[in-house]
Amino acid sequence: MNNRIERLRELCTNKGLDGFIVTKPENRLYFSGFCGSSGLLLVTGNDAKLLTDFRYVTQAQSQAPDFEIVRHGVAILKTLGQTASNLEVKKLGFEMDYVTWADYQAMERELSGIELIPCRVDELRMMKDEAEITALKRAVFIADQAFSHILKYIRPGMTEREVALELEYTMRRLGAEKSAFDIIVASGVRSSLPHGIASEKIIANGDFVTMDFGAVYNGYHSDITRTIIMGQASDKQRQIYEIVLQAQLAGVAAVQPGRTGKQIDEVSRSIITNAGYGNYFGHGLGHGVGLNIHEEPRLSPGGDTMLEAAMTVTVEPGIYIPEWGGVRIEDTVVVVSAGCEVLTASSKQLIQVER
Template sequence: MESRIQKIRETLKDKNLDCMLLYKPENRRYVSGFTGTTGYVVVTHDEAKFMTDFRYIEQAKTQCQGFEIIEISKEKPLTYVLNQFQISKLGIEEDHVTYGQYKDYSMKLDQIELIALDGALTKLRVIKDEDEINNITQAARIADKAFIHILKYVKPGIMEIEVALEIESFMKQKGASKLSFDMIVASGERSALPHGVASNKTLSLGDTITLDFGCVYNGYCSDMTRTFILGQATEKQKEIYAIVLEAQNKALQSVRPGITGAELDEIARDVISKKGYGAYFGHGLGHGVGLEIHELPHINQLGKEPLAPGMVITIEPGIYVPGFSGVRIEDLVVVTHDGYEVLSKSTKEFIELNR
C-alpha cells in the first residue's frame, strides 16, 4: 500500500490539505487493505493511521501494514483523536458523508476546516495496477464458467429466480465472495427491461433470455451480459441480436488509449441508429469497473476524459423493444498500451438453446 499512501500525500499537496479522512469502504480498502466494516483511514503528510473499534483491532493489525492502529470508542471517538493532530484543513469524502456526520464533525472538530475531496480517491482508483487487474480477471473467469454451467441448466418451466440462484451458488463454489450487483435474469417480454432483476416468471420456448451478472473476487468485481434464445428464434430476434453484436464489436475494436468514452458510445449508437433502433438504446455504452461495479471512467455521452492503459471498462450496447424482447451483449475490457484485452471469454455466437 506504500505507493497508494504516497499518491494520497501528493493529493494533499495538490489540494493544500493537512490531512485526509477516508471511510468509504472501497476507498478505505484501496489505501489500507482493510476488509472489515468499520474503520477510518487518516493520512497526513508524514503519518498514516487506521482507527477502528475493539472488534476490528486485531484484524487491522494484520491487514493495515504501515499504519499506526488506534482504537476509538464512545469515550475516545474519532473527533477526539482528530483534535489531537496539528491540522487545520481536513479533506473529507463529500459524496459519502451524511448530513448528520457533517454536522457532528463541524461541531466537535476544533478549528479544523472541512474541505471536499471532489472525488479525488475515485480518480486515483481509475488506473488499475497488476494485482487489481489479476483479481478482476479471476472474477471474470468465474463468471465465464458460470455461463457455461447455466446453459446446461436452463429449460422451459423453471423460474428466472431459479436461474439466478443457480448462477450465484455456482460462482460462490468457484471462489466468489458475493455477487457484484443484483443479477439480471430477464426472459420473454421482460428482456426488454434493461434492469429486469430475476422474477418468478417461468421460462418458455421462444423466450429471449438476457443474463447480466458478475461476482466479487478478493474485493474486485466482474460484469458480463449474454443473451440467447430458448428454443427456435424468430427472424426479428436474429435481426436484433446481429445489430447489437455489430455495435458491440465496432466499439470494442475502437478501444485504445486516447479515445474517450463519449466517442466509443457514439460508435455503437451510430450502428444501432442506422438500423432503425436508435430509440430503443436508452442507456450509456458502459462504465468503469473495479472495487465498485460502477466507477470511473464514464463510457457514455458524459465521458470526455481520454482512456488510458490500466482502465477497466465495460462495452454493453443493447436494444429493448417493449412488448417484444431485448438484447444486450456486454464484455469486460482492459485498456492496454496498444489497444485492449477482453476479459469476458464467453461465446457471443447466436445461441438457440434447444431443450
C-alpha cells in the same frame, strides 16, 4: 499499498490540505487493505492512521501494516478530532460524494477548529495495478464458468429466479465471495427491461433470455451480460441480435488510450441508430469496474474522461423494444497501450438452447 497512500498525499498537496479522512468502505480497503465493516483512515504528509474499534484491532494490524492502528472509544469522531489535533491538522479533506449531510454536521461538531474541504478520491482508483487486474481476471473467469454451466442447466419451464439462484450458487462454489449485484435474468417481453431483476416468470420456448451477472473476488467485481434464445430464433430476433453484436464488437475495438468515453459510446451508438433502433438504446455504453460494480470512467454521451492504459471498463450496448423483448451483450475489458484486452471469454455468437 505505499504507492496508493503517496497518491493520496499528492492529492492533499495539490489541494492545500494537511490531511484526508477516508470513510467509504471501498476507498478504505483500497488505501489500507483493511476490509472490516467499521473504521476510518486519517492520512497526513507524514502519518497514516486507521481508527477502528475493539472488534477489529487485531484484523486491522494484520491487514493494514502501513497504518498505525488507533482503537477508538464510543465515539469515533471524538477520537478523530483528538488525533487530528495532535497532528496539527488545520485543513482536512473528506469524500464529498460519500459523506452525508448528517455526517458532515457531526464532523463539524467534533473537529472544532479544523476546516473541512470536500474532495473526490474515487478517481484515484481508475488505474488498476497488477494485483487488481489479477483479481478482476479471476472474478471474470468465475462468471464465465458460471455461464458455461447455466447453458447446460437452463430449460423451458424454469423460472427466472431459479436460473439466477443457480448462477449465484455456481459462482460461490467456484470461489466468489458473493454476487457482484442482484442478478438480472429477464426473459421474453421482460428482456426489454435493462435491469429486469429475476422474477417468477416462467421461461418459455421462443424467449430471449438476458442474463446480467458477475462475481466478486478479493473485493473486485466482474460484469457480464449474455442474451440467449430458447429454441429457434425468429428472423427479427436474429436481426436485432446481430445489430447489438456489431455495435458491441465495434465498441470493444474503439476502446483505446486517448479516447474519451463519449467518443467510444458514439461508435457503438451510431451503429444502433443507423439501423433504426437508436430510441431503444437509452443507457450508456459502459462503465468502470473494480471495487465497485459501477465506477469511473464512464462510456456514455457525457463521458469526458480520457481513457488510459490499466483502466477497466465494460462495453454493453443493447436494444430494448417494449412488449417484444431485448438484447444486451457485455464484456469486461482492460485498456492496454495498443487498445484493450477482452477479459470475458464467453461466446458472443447467438446461442440457441434447445431442450
